[in-house]
Amino acid sequence: MDSIEIILVMLLAVVVSGYLVRALPFSMPLPLVQIGLGAVISGAFNHGVTLDPGIFFLLFLPPLLFLDGWRIPKDGLFRDKGVILELALGLVVFTVVGAGFLIHWLIPSMPLPVAFALAAIVSPTDPIAVSSITARVQMPKRLMHILEGESLLNDATGLVCFRFALAAALTGSFSLASASLIFIWVALAGIVIGIMVTAGISFAQRVLSQRLGEEAGSPILINLLIPFGAYLLAERMHASGILAAVAAGITMSYVELSGRALAATRVRRAVVWDMVQFMLNGMMFVLLGEQLPGIVQAASKSIAQSDHLNSWWLAFYALSIFAGLAILRFVWVWTSLHINRFLSQRRGVQASKPHWRVVVATSLAGVRGAITLAGVMTLPLFMPDGSPFPARDLTIFLASAVILLSLIAASIGLPRILKGLELPAENTEQQEEDRARHGAALAAIGAVEKAQQNLPHHAVDADIYTEAAARVIGLYQHRVESEAESSGADQIRMADQVERTLRLAALAAERQEIFQMARSGQISDATSRKIVREIDLIEALYQK
Template sequence: MYSIEVVLAMLLAVVASGYLVRVVPFSLPLPMVQIALGAVIAGVFGHGVRLDPEIFFLLFLPPLLFLDGWRIPKVGLFRDKASILELAFGLVVFTVIGAGFLIHWMIPAMPLPVAFALAAIVSPTDPVAVSSLAKRVPIPKRLMHILEGESLLNDASGLVCFRFAVAAVMTGTFSLASASLTFLWVAAAGLAVGAGVTWGVSLTQRWLSRLLGEEAGSSILINLLTPFGAYLIAEHLEASGILAAVAAGVTMSYVELSGRALATTRVQRAAVWDTVQFSLNGIMFVLLGEQLPGILERAAISVQETGHRSGWWLLAYALAISAILALLRFVWVWVSLRLSLFRARDPGEPLQRPHWRIVAAVSLAGVRGAITLAGVLTLPLLLPDGREFPARDLVIFLAASVILISLVVASVALPRVLRGLELPDEPAEQRKEDRVRREAAAAAVAAIERTRHALSAASAADADLYANAAVRVMANYQHRLEDSAVPGDVDAERLRAADRAEVALRLAALQAEREAIFRLAREAEISDEISRKLVRQIDLMEERYR
């Protein structure tokens, strides 16, 4: 019963954090609020929750990585693949090696393999943290796509490096040749398992839907279980469950393009996944806050082993490691951009230098978040011989501190660096959207005509009824086709303003409809069943316009 109460308290803290972050008088990152609420929970309940690292890893990471892979913009991912791969793989290895040696030099009491594990787990950037930051900081879209692509891929590379480093601590041995071969197997097999599981599940689900019909609740539950299935199968085959979850999510984005899922399933599924993402990210930070008092106490003991008596050395280590990570990232981004400009230049042209603000923006936007936290909390409690894992609490404290420092620094410094900075935007993005709208409207008009003729042929007596209905339905599409034919950027902007006005009017009308239905239900003029049915239809229409 106690565990259930703690879990409910954590979920309540996640809910409260969403409101508190909006009422604080200054801009405060959401994870900091959640950590503070977790510390409050620890004070109320008196002692922390004992975590099983493997269960924690299984519960939190597969769905988050799956969702990252599913929602990543694929066009930007493939267009800027060179820059993304350099950041996602090259920078991770550079950070693990460089930061690992520097951390071990700075904290001799931390064994070198443990220092590598800490460097590996703080190397990945977090897409959720970057996205939440983008809501308050106007990050250019092209840069945002690169950061999202990097955060998706470096989650996998950083966590795999972390696993190798932890294995070296547990066994006391490490072979680069053996690790390289193992990495090739776990990567290739993990990617294959993730893609295969998603395709297999989608084909089975499609067959069952054709045979028995589709139930939205069952489809959503299957979708939620897919990342866990991919992860567990890959781990059973001694492959990377992390890469399997990512590959399953990327494959899901292509399965989604088939458009076979019902509209109501897609709407409900998006809401469910948003809730899962918000809850899992929030619980991890609340859990960190709940364990923070004990972690601080044991981390201070680890610091004393280095010969330092003052607890302020914890802060000094955290700031130093954050500075090391920022410096390594700045150097890598600068060199990477120089190489990209060198490859892109025409023969005989002088080499352009990357603007320092672009380098600074990419460096500052490397925010750490939930993936780092989830990974570091999975550190084993004991070594195979029964001794405690060396400097475990110090590693957890330093990783959590890096997360907070990166969030605060990015929130403060990134808006100033990005102010007035222009980057190459998505090519002709608005024109592409207008063309797609035009083609979709033309397809809709043709489908309405075909359906009207089919209905009229089946019932000649109602031909006028079908013709009038077709005219009403086609009016909006004809309006879209006529508007899209008007040339000129000014006219196009006026038409988009007209579209926004139309949306505002439609939303007002839908709100009035909903209020009228609720009023009739309160007055018992209609049943609850009719009320729910009509309101759901209005909600779906409103979701479409929003």
């Protein structure tokens, strides 16, 4: 019962954090506020929630990764796929090797495989924390999309490296060939499973709905269950459940372009997902804060594992490891950008020199979060011979400290680095949206004219009929609302009914045209999602 009460209090803390971050006289990232509230809860209850990493992974990560994969702009993801893969694969391996040797050099008593395991688990980044930090600061959209794409893919890379480092620590052996083959299977199988689960469930849902109908909430509930199904099936197949959830979300964005879901379903589903995202994001950071006092206490007791008696060495280790990670990320980002620029120039493509502030911002944006916390908690308590796992408490503390330090550094540094930074104007998105609205308006006018011909002329007075049609067509031609003059309550009701019919026809045509433009690649899925949501909300006003 106490655990349930703590969880309810943690949910309340998520709500309070949203108000508290606005009430503070100074700017503070929401994750840091939530971590602080979690620490307060731990002190108030004198005992915390026992964190089961398996349950944590299952409850929190699949829906959040699914939603990130669903909503991330696909045109940006594929446009910058080279840069994203360099960060998600190359940077992770570079970080594991470099930070692993650094940690072992700093703490000789920590075995090298354990040092590699710690380096691997702190290598994945967390886009949720970056989004919270940059919410009040203008970050280049392309850079934000690259960081989101990196974080969606580097989770699997970091966890696979962590798994092999942990196996080496337990068995004392490591095979690069075997690790490479397993990594390929883990990644490819996870992606395929995620695609198949979303496509299969969406097809079955459509067939059953056409034949049997469905309850109003069924599509939303099914949509919420898809990431869990993809994750669990992938884990059963010894593949990456994380990549399966991401692939399921990306596939869902393409399924949406079919336009088969009802407008009301899309509106309600968006509200439900927004609530789920806010709750799970907040709970993750509150839970981290709730775990921190126990982690620090255990690490302080185990400081002798590092051959030092002074607890201040814990802070020195944490700061040194964080600084090493930041330097490694900066070196990789700087080198990668300049190599890409050189290769582009060799191909005859003009590439501007990256601004140093953009390079620094990309380096600072490597914020660690949920994957690091949950992953490090999976460290075993004992070795195969029954002896305690070496430096376990110290490893957990250092990973948690890296999360906090990366959050603090990004919250302080990013706003200052990005403030006043002048970047080339990104007009393509606005031009794309204007083009989509123009095409949708033309389709709506055609649909109104067609619906005008199909309406029974005897049902309404000819003047009222013409007036209603002109009002709807004028809405799409000039995007201004015109007031119609009519006399008599019956005539007003009749005119409203005709106008409602014509506007619904126009909205349906608009939406269909937007989906068609997105399917053919004329506009991005992000633009189509934005405009379709506006159309759905307008249609909801006319639906009875």
